Amino acid sequence: MATLNARAHRIRDRIMSQVREFGTVPTMAELRTEFDLTDDELRGELRNLEGAICVAVQDDEHADSPVFQDEPLANPQPALGEIVYARPFAAFANHYRISVDGVQRWFAECAVEACAISGQFPGAEVVVDSVCRQTGVPIRLIGRDGVLIDFEPRTLRVHLGYPVREMPHRVVGWCDYNSFFASEDAARQWRDKHPDIHGITRAPEQMAAVITEVLAPGRLNHDYQPRLSMAHILRNAPRFGLTRESRSGIPVPDSFWLPTPKMLVDWRRHGLGNFIRLGL
Numbered sequence: 001m002a003t004l005n006a007r008a009h010r011i012r013d014r015i016m017s018q019v020r021e022f023g024t025v026p027t028m029a030e031l032r033t034e035f036d037l038t039d040d041e042l043r044g045e046l047r048n049l050e051g052a053i054c055v056a057v058q059d060d061e062h063a064d065s066p067v068f069q070d071e072p073l074a075n076p077q078p079a080l081g082e083i084v085y086a087r088p089f090a091a092f093a094n095h096y097r098i099s100v101d102g103v104q105r106w107f108a109e110c111a112v113e114a115c116a117i118s119g120q121f122p123g124a125e126v127v128v129d130s131v132c133r134q135t136g137v138p139i140r141l142i143g144r145d146g147v148l149i150d151f152e153p154r155t156l157r158v159h160l161g162y163p164v165r166e167m168p169h170r171v172v173g174w175c176d177y178n179s180f181f182a183s184e185d186a187a188r189q190w191r192d193k194h195p196d197i198h199g200i201t202r203a204p205e206q207m208a209a210v211i212t213e214v215l216a217p218g219r220l221n222h223d224y225q226p227r228l229s230m231a232h233i234l235r236n237a238p239r240f241g242l243t244r245e246s247r248s249g250i251p252v253p254d255s256f257w258l259p260t261p262k263m264l265v266d267w268r269r270h271g272l273g274n275f276i277r278l279g280l
Contacts, residue, residue: 119146206241
């Protein structure tokens with residue numbers, strides 16, 4: 001298992017301090033100057049941070065795109081090579097608007113992260129305003145310390161488009177189809193129009209729990225790397241939405257969430273590194 005070095009931690013701290021305070025991220029040029037790095041050195045550190053699910057650097061497919069999840073943007077997505085996600089934040093204004101104590105200057109990277117983004121602002125009431133991808137119905141979530149307090153409509157569903165095994169190929173694009181739908185029926189209507197997207201839907205409470213308890217513990221710390229407690233995950237898999245119901249009505253692991261040997265090979269082949277810590 002790889003460990004992020006001290007410089008990578010400092011770079012992440014620099015990025016996260018700015019995004020939490022101002023809702024923006026530093027440019028690559030600013031980071032190169034501040035840390036006295038060459039292009040290759042900075043790209044290497046950010047690639048390691050991508051492997052640790054801390055940031056995402058913009059790719060060819062999405063660079064300067066005028067839309068995000070079918071929604072038009074007031075300003076295009078970041079240019080190629082710039083930071084597009086300082087996870088769980090987006091580095092561009094989109095339809096996941098985050099307000100903290102009534103002030104709106106932040107945006108989430110997708111519906112999944114939006115369910116628990118209140119964990120980034122300890123003790124504060126955090127409101128997420130978004131829209132249903134199918135109907136345009138307004139969506140609102142209220143959270144505190146990573147826990148959902150309320151959301152509307154009460155039939156709200158979170159859709160995930162790509163299984164975890166696609167992550168090495170979709171460091172940026174994995175969020176493209178992680179969207180809110182006002183109801184299961186709205187999600188079904190959208191899926192009928194997009195038969196090539198074989199996603200799943202989950203309750204917002206499940207997504208808040210899986211982010212807060214599985215992926216994000218320690219996310220506010222200087223030395224954060226994802227640490228997955230396998231015993232905790234297995235004990236709480238249904239509550240995290242990691243299971244599906246078998247024909248006999250018994251919850252069984254959903255392969256949508258399971259890594260594969262090919263995924264692990266592709267992860268390394270794409271230069272992401274083994275930065276996710278596994279433990280009991």
